[in-house]
Amino acid sequence: MEEFVVLVNPKDEVLGLMEKQQAHVNGLLHRAFSVFLFNDQGEMLLQKRAEQKYHSPGQWTNAVCSHPRDGESYYNGAIRRLKEELGIDAKIEEKFNFIYKADVGGGLWEHELDYVFTGVYNEEFQINVEEVESVRYISMQDLDQELADHPERFTQWFKIILEAYKHHF
Incomplete structure (x- = not known):
């Protein structure tokens, strides 16, 4: 099934729809969301x-x-993808939004107006293996060290969004 993204201008005004991969080839600004989940120990969930x-x-x-x-809505999309990818229902709230552009390799770009949500989750996962290989929690200190030692192990957008998150909190 072809997936489409919503193309927008920097004011989040809709310009139209485009097939997802084509939007990533063209590097066009589109709507996105990111969810950061933490456990009760303050560790971040990574997939x-x-x-x-x-x-x-x-x-x-x-x-x-x-x-x-x-x-x-951004919120409803985030709730949907938590269920589709991780098999969970988590309580999340919007924290901030921003625009970024990242070269993700292979001639593809993420150019997104990204709404960032956070929440706390401590239950089990039912991961969708077509989307997710595995999940783990990591302390922010250990995450910073792993990012410094092995940045190639992490997605380009995660590094950008994490810095924006730290700037806001």
Whole structure:
């Protein structure tokens, strides 16, 4: 099934729809959301992207990052993808939004108006193996060290969004 993203201008005004991969080839600004989940110990949940993903396969990233569908709110899209990727229902809240552009390799770009949500989750996961290889929690200190030692293990957008998150908190 072809997936489409919602193209927008920097004011989040809709310009139209485009097939997801084509939007990433063209580097056009589109709507996105990112979810950062933490456990009660303050550790961040990371997911390792499945090897069959068309870009950034096998790399670690935040709990969920995806795109709202046409007519779907950022929040509802984030809730949908938590269920589709991780098999969970988590209480999340919007924290901030920003625009970024990242070269994700293979001639593809993430150019997104990204709404960032956070939440706390301590239950079990039912991961969708077509989307996610594995999940793990990590302390912020250990995450910073791993990012410094092995930045290639993480998605480009995660590094950008994490810095924006730290700037806001």
